[in-house]
Amino acid sequence: MENFKDELIIEIKNLSKNFKNLKAVDNLNINVFKGDVFGFLGPNGAGKSTTIRMLLTLIKPTKGNIKIFGKDLQKERLSILRNVGAIVEKPDFYGYLSAYKNLEILSRISGHDISKQRIMEVLELVGLAERYKSKVKTFSHGMKQRLGLAQALLHDPELIILDEPTTGLDPMGMKEIRDLIIHLSRDQKKTVFLSSHILYEVEQVANRMIIINKGTARVEGAVKELLDASNLSVTFEVNNVEKAKTILLNTTWNQKLKGITNNKMEFSIDNNDVAMLNRFLVENGIDVSSIIPTRSLEEYFLKITEEAS
Amino acid sequence: MKIIILFLLISVTEIFPQQKIADELINAVITNYNRVKDYEVDVEIKVDVDFLKVPDSKAKIYFKQPDKIRLKSEGFALLPKEGLDFSPAALTRKDYTAIYEQDVMLNGIKTSLVKIIPVGEQSNIILSTLWIDPVNKVIRKVESTTKTNGTFTIELYYNDSSKYPLPEKMVFSFNIDKLNLPKAFSNDGNPPSKRKRIPDAPTKGNVIVKYSNYKVNIGIPDSVFEEKQ
């Protein structure tokens, strides 16, 4: 995935939001470049939705500044929003109207001249063309999610903001959304700002990401770099820990042993050494029942997710 | 009480000659009026009463001897009961005692003042005074005091060149003591009408009726008087 480093699409500076006693977002700084699929990660309650709502002017920041397409969001809201498509949390529609009618109303409000053909095109893209006449109140959660995506894409915006777009979808649906995001970025050169609480999901599609917790940024950078830099740890589940310890004692593997829990031995090694270590243990009479790799990023993310819940 | 005092007064003065004159006057008026067998007339009614705001109305009155009378209108019309039937026979239908009092001038015309006292308790009228024009044999004015509705006055104006003793104008004036308007559909919470009244004050009023286009003795069928009002 390319990024055009000279064109900032989203520029968030020192963004803060306080609700009475709660600091929901605290001094957040984010830069999103044109063509990025930017992963905005954090456990539930980290401040992701609040930030997205501020990006979309649903909430006013307490402090800080947001620029989109190089324009100040407070001053040029209308011209900015004309070029932004978004899903905020669970997509809700007018249940008593059909899918088609909902999209038609939204396009008319936005002042976009959207043809019937375009509406059907977008419904086709998200797999809802056959149900265009059905009232939205008859839709499943997954279908509403797809319709949410449809309304975000309807007017062919330059920036697409997706707040947990795969929530409630089955694995097939999740994959379809991920493929769509990649298509939007790679083929249509859109910029996508994607929030999620699933690291794996973000890894699959994003090129840059930030992890926030309790309203502040914790980790940020290019996804590949973060993952490469993130130390891999591999947990070997063995049948005889004592024997394995003895065998490893005088080898270089011992330095890489991080810890032992029951019959699980955690090593700080990279992908390439896994097979070698496995062979070494087996050849020395140790049965290995499972090998589980984890990255410190994932661990870190899991840890803060646990804390949040 | 009034009746007793009057009786005593009358018994002191010579009652019989007064009564005889009175009866003669009244009979002359009735005979004159009986030339009219029936009539149909257009009326214009103007109401000017304290507690009543009513638009001027147009109607037709039908009369047939001896006592058939009917008010008809395309729209709305309001007429005092005693003014609907002003035939002298109406005034004298029940038993009464009539006393001639004196001659007085009324609007430049010499009239004879006759007092009529209804006999018996049925009548609503306690006492009536008639101003009778002996020359033209018409009643020019009536003043009656009623039991429940105060005093009213009827002034009748005639076209002297007219063949029949039928008025061209009647002014009905009255004075009643108490007023009992139903509160239904009037809201205490509302801004009061601009025309303010002091409640329970004596009510005054005038109704002026103009008669025109008399059609007399045309043979009005009874069916005209049979329709429901």
Place this chain on the structure above:
Amino acid sequence: MITLINIELYKIFKKWRTYIGFIAIGILVPIIHIAMVFEGKNTIDFMTRNIQQSFVFVGNLLNTYLISYIVLTSLTVHIPFLITLVAGDLLAGEATAGTYRLMLTRPVTREKFVTAKFIAGIIYTNLLILWLALMSLVVGYFIFGVGELLIIRGEMIIIFEQKDVLWRFLCAYGFASLGMTVVASLAYLFSSLVENAIGPIVGTMAVIIVFVILSAINVDLLQSIRPYLFTNYISSWQLFFDDPIDMPEILKSIGVLALHVVLFFGATLIIFKRKDILT
């Protein structure tokens, strides 16, 4: 703006609750008509019993004008409820449905959004009053015909000539529209504050009922508050049925009601512009 208003009207008339008002009036008014077919003469007799003692009158007093007048007086609490049903849902309903997120992320200013909804709500209000007028006057005309209008105002009996009545009703219904617009504005204001339509509906009706009760209690202190309660002016449509017409009082009432609309709507605009959308 026209597009927005059309969309809001479309949404209003796609909801079943909108039709409750029309159906209610469509049932209530004919019931009153039927009652008057049987009891109308007694009503007239009752109203005119005093003049019947001394007067004879003819005329079609039991006509559509009298009945429409009665309908207008007896429905001054019912109609506000039907208004709040829709007006209270205009904003709160979006919160309940979760559609604020959808609408307010469009390139439309919040002012336009709020104004368009408000105008749509006013249109609904006026349509409901128009429906009331049609059901009363027009349906009544076919059953009872026209004639003079007899009303009792305080100590006066006033009878209006047939040709002098219709324009008064048109003004009265127009005035009633304004009164109901105040009710709609208040419900709308409450609607901007909460996330559920029940609150604004109950809240607005509570305000109206409390104000009406306060106005009715004959205690000096409360009577001095009366001129400041907008409910006091909503029934001023009756001023059109007076002779002569108290124009200054009517204009004052119109001014007070219009001012309330401006204040309530203005407050709504300010609140909504600053509101954080959390639903």
